[in-house]
Amino acid sequence: MGGHRKLDLIIQNGDVVLKDRVAALDIGILAGKIVQLGEGLDAGSAAAVVDAAGLTVMPGMIDVHVHLNEPGLGEWEGFETGSAALAAGGCTTYVDMPLNGIPPTVTVSAMQQKLAAAQDRSHVDYALWGGLVPGKLHELEALHEAGVVGFKAFMSSPGDPGEDAFREVDDYTLLEGMKIIAGLGKVLALHAESEPIVSKLGQAMRASGRLTPADYVASRPIVAELEAVNRALFYAEQTGCKLHFVHISSAAGVEAIRKARLRGMDVTVETCPHYLVLTSSDLDRKGAAAKCSPPLRDDGEREKLWDAVAAGDLDMISSDHSPCPVSMKEADNFFDAWGGIAGAQSSVELVIGEGHVRRGIPLPLLSRLLSGGPAERFGLQSAKGEIRIGMDADLVLVDLNKTYILEAAHLYHRHKHSPYISETMHCKVAATYLAGRRVYDAEQGVSGRMQGRWVR
CATH class of the missing domain: 3.20.20.140 (Metal-dependent hydrolases)
Structure with a gap:
């Protein structure tokens, strides 16, 4: 990463799921990519900071x-x-x-x-x-x-x-x-x-x-x-x-x-x-x-x-x-x-x-x-599927301590039937990030901006 260009986002204090272990790490994101992974990244070096304390961060x-x-x-x-x-x-x-x-x-x-x-x-x-x-x-x-x-x-x-x-x-x-x-x-x-x-x-x-x-x-x-x-x-x-x-x-x-x-x-x-x-x-x-x-x-x-x-x-x-x-x-x-x-x-x-x-x-x-x-x-491993430097910042933040019962009203797909309605979920997706941009969070729902791209 050249010069002192400010990071777009730091996701800090989460338990990050790597290929072979889970580690308490901060994730620095720039231009949609993971560019830093480490403990105690400087919050002042980013335009935005998300506190993921208590959450598990996965690809x-x-x-x-x-x-x-x-x-x-x-x-x-x-x-x-x-x-x-x-x-x-x-x-x-x-x-x-x-x-x-x-x-x-x-x-x-x-x-x-x-x-x-x-x-x-x-x-x-x-x-x-x-x-x-x-x-x-x-x-x-x-x-x-x-x-x-x-x-x-x-x-x-x-x-x-x-x-x-x-x-x-x-x-x-x-x-x-x-x-x-x-x-x-x-x-x-x-x-x-x-x-x-x-x-x-x-x-x-x-x-x-x-x-x-x-x-x-x-x-x-x-x-x-x-x-x-x-x-x-x-x-x-x-x-x-x-x-x-x-x-x-x-x-x-x-x-x-x-x-x-x-x-x-x-x-x-x-x-x-x-x-x-x-x-x-x-x-x-x-x-x-x-x-x-x-x-x-x-x-x-x-x-x-x-x-x-x-x-x-x-x-x-x-x-x-x-x-x-x-x-x-x-x-x-x-x-x-x-x-x-x-x-x-x-x-x-x-x-x-x-x-x-x-x-x-x-x-x-x-x-x-x-x-x-x-x-x-399926040939996507150069950019997706893992949390490491150089990969797309495609992330899901999961709360392992939150249980809830799925209701039809929670569902975003078109016709609200699912065999999982009325079942207890033993964790909850708290937020989803695509290329470092939040596309969903549990409080505000799905973002209105549709930025998904075709991956050849």
């Missing part, structure tokens, strides 16, 4: 799995509302999925429509996924050139029957797509559930009038996840394609992926807060607000996932924020309700509250799952 979350539904389905969500919820939840960068917008991001022109919808309408930084779907293999290279972070494919039906909607891959598209994506050096993210298994089980349940939440869970068993994981790993071994498995719901799934990595495969795995804090027994109480696929599992499975978190066997935790209008959750039976959890705002509080406050898992490990791991996997 902002990087949520690589959100559906903000634009263009085309802004009535479901949208960049303004979705990114406001993410900012309020301590997320400073997100990666928007190629569905459920219309058109889905499977061509460059669709990507340009999405970027136009996001321009100057996001509270935090964003990147985009491209899609791998049948009939569009020839689009992959152009999407790569246009700046997507990777590609997403479904191995089971995405659930939207619309003519323009995203489609699951057949085996040919999966294999050929992996060859192309491997050549581009990109990562393929996969929703891994076996369509032949889940569709036949679902049909059988409907035919016999078994339409309860428990029947829905039984129609999407762990073996369907494992079959798809193992098939994708086999294809990736043949093609050399880098893989990322989204929202894995079972310890056996995590273990299959861990063993593949030990064999030398380039593969990562995420789970989501809902698999760590909710179980299938919550479905009767919470209804379709807690419906997702893969479905919530039983208590034993949840505990095994926490064991995998503590052992360092997971690479990241993402929200899979998948919103919809309330009416789509109000169906005559559980199978017909839209599957997707609106959780953008709650990830940091759930993971830190349940993982650290209640279970004692170290903050650096949890920070890696929320920030460092995603940054590393």
Whole structure:
């Protein structure tokens, strides 16, 4: 740092979560970057000072799995509302999925429509996924050139029957797509559930009038996840394609992926807060607000996932924020309700509250799952995912001593349903900073200035 230029901001007296430890440090910020880290920085050397005494300062979350539904389905969500919820939840960068917008991001022109919808309408930084779907293999290279972070494919039906909607891959598209994506050096993210298994089980349940939440869970068993994981790993071994498995719901799934990595495969795995804090027994109480696929599992499975978190066997935790209008959750039976959890705002509080406050898992490990791991996997690690000199000043201040009960009125996303409403949060996001500018604080809410930028 040259000369005596005044710092823009010092955040002082916080407990700062570094890669390998937590330390009482002050953070000096200039032009959106962290330029000083040390004890007792001179408050007079900054234009503004924030006292973070009693708060824990972490890198902002990087949520690589959100559906903000634009263009085309802004009535479901949208960049303004979705990114406001993410900012309020301590997320400073997100990666928007190629569905459920219309058109889905499977061509460059669709990507340009999405970027136009996001321009100057996001509270935090964003990147985009491209899609791998049948009939569009020839689009992959152009999407790569246009700046997507990777590609997403479904191995089971995405659930939207619309003519323009995203489609699951057949085996040919999966294999050929992996060859192309491997050549581009990109990562393929996969929703891994076996369509032949889940569709036949679902049909059988409907035919016999078994339409309860428990029947829905039984129609999407762990073996369907494992079959798809193992098939994708086999294809990736043949093609050399880098893989990322989204929202894995079972310890056996995590273990299959861990063993593949030990064999030398380039593969990562995420789970989501809902698999760590909710179980299938919550479905009767919470209804379709807690419906997702893969479905919530039983208590034993949840505990095994926490064991995998503590052992360092997971690479990241993402929200899979998948919103919809309330009416789509109000169906005559559980199978017909839209599957997707609106959780953008709650990830940091759930993971830190349940993982650290209640279970004692170290903050650096949890920070890696929320920030460092995603940054590393998707090429953002030169500027994001860690608190160190030279990085973007993307920060979340968390109060580990504050508990509260989440109410619908707290939520910023468009349709105020969430399975976490009425749940106790065991910590609270106090403030979120993007490039050193406060985009949220617990007193004043989300800032009106939308300064999130596209990260290529």
